[in-house]
Amino acid sequence: MAAARWISLVSVSLNVVFLAGVVLVIARRGGWAYLQERSRPQPSREAVIFQSPYYRHRQSQFEKLPVDSSSILFLGDSITDEGEWSDWFPGATIHNRGISADTTSGVLRRLPDLLETPPQAIFLMIGINDLIFLERSPDQVLSYYQQILTLIQQRAPQTQVYVQSVLPVSDAVFPGINPKILQFNQSIAALAEELDYRYVNLHPLCVVNSQLDGACTADGLHLNGEGYARWAEYLRPFIAAIVAK
């Protein structure tokens, strides 16, 4: 019986320690408010993107910055957002309309605003966040992409669209994504031809062993200066032709 008492004492003490630990961790994370937040139904991943302050800030800045019929828009996600396009192409009227974390459905949502005055050209790169973070299939992403191009063709028939391939990623960081990218790029290349838009195959510029060249990235997804330099060199003749018009 002495042993039973001893076990009981140790066990109860351990429980008190455990409980105190749990309470402490919860308290440090914000206490009751944290528990309420955790138990609330979570918004969809895409709603989280669109509602983020960053996304809303970018959108509201774009609303204040009108484009005109000689404008060249770079439209897409973080990979477009992080490029200093007006530095890469001095002399051209470039507007960066990338928003980090954006998706095909996000671009579709903000397209009507961007086309109010149709620009001269749009360089579009979008879809990787759909594949990675929203876990959409290439076919699902394609259906949004098709809506994007169709909307541009309806509302801005004079605008030249450059359908840029999605770039490869690192297999170690994003396993299983590269084959989906290849499939998706084939589909948008076909779509571009169908709609008489130019397909720009950037994929080979930064690829080694079927994945993103380590010389172009520090995180397996986004680009460093070398990545942007290769991209910009490839686009230079297209930009020159647009500006010359």
Added chain:
Amino acid sequence: MAAARWISLVSVSLNVVFLAGVVLVIARRGGWAYLQERSRPQPSREAVIFQSPYYRHRQSQFEKLPVDSSSILFLGDSITDEGEWSDWFPGATIHNRGISADTTSGVLRRLPDLLETPPQAIFLMIGINDLIFLERSPDQVLSYYQQILTLIQQRAPQTQVYVQSVLPVSDAVFPGINPKILQFNQSIAALAEELDYRYVNLHPLCVVNSQLDGACTADGLHLNGEGYARWAEYLRPFIAAIVAK
């Protein structure tokens, strides 16, 4: 004694449940690797910033984008980074050299590269991340700021520097920071005068009740389109004067 046994049974069962819970949480966070990671000495907050892929990507892109003696640099942290300066000032040769999360010591580190060819003008806004995330005192931040301005004066004596005030933040999100901002702004205004640089007081443009105007932000720190519009309007005469030279 039956009661003691019962207590013992319940308590030991609770021990098992708690232990299982802890093991489960650790396993879900990565198991042994997670514990090792947690117990390793953490790099400084500033090292985390400088080593982030985003920071390295931006820096390496800037290295590939030379400036010249007619360039206007916007230099700073996320608040500069997120501004579409070449859209706000068409006709001027603007280069965005902001990096999200940057600090006074970060700007000091990358300044030699940026001054290789001295630009015509620099619009500098830096210091808020020092105050908020590195928890530096206004005087500590000032000492870095002084080194920044002194280095510019040494290496690029012809470059005009516009010392922009740090903007207010929201008290609810960043309690206790606004008084430090006021103190810091007073110091850099005095420093600018001492070094014969122009102090640009943006602080009043987006302030309501001594904190960041809710009309200018969605997160109490960064700016939306309204915030950038007020800022750009205020700078317009300065930019026009620079371009006219």
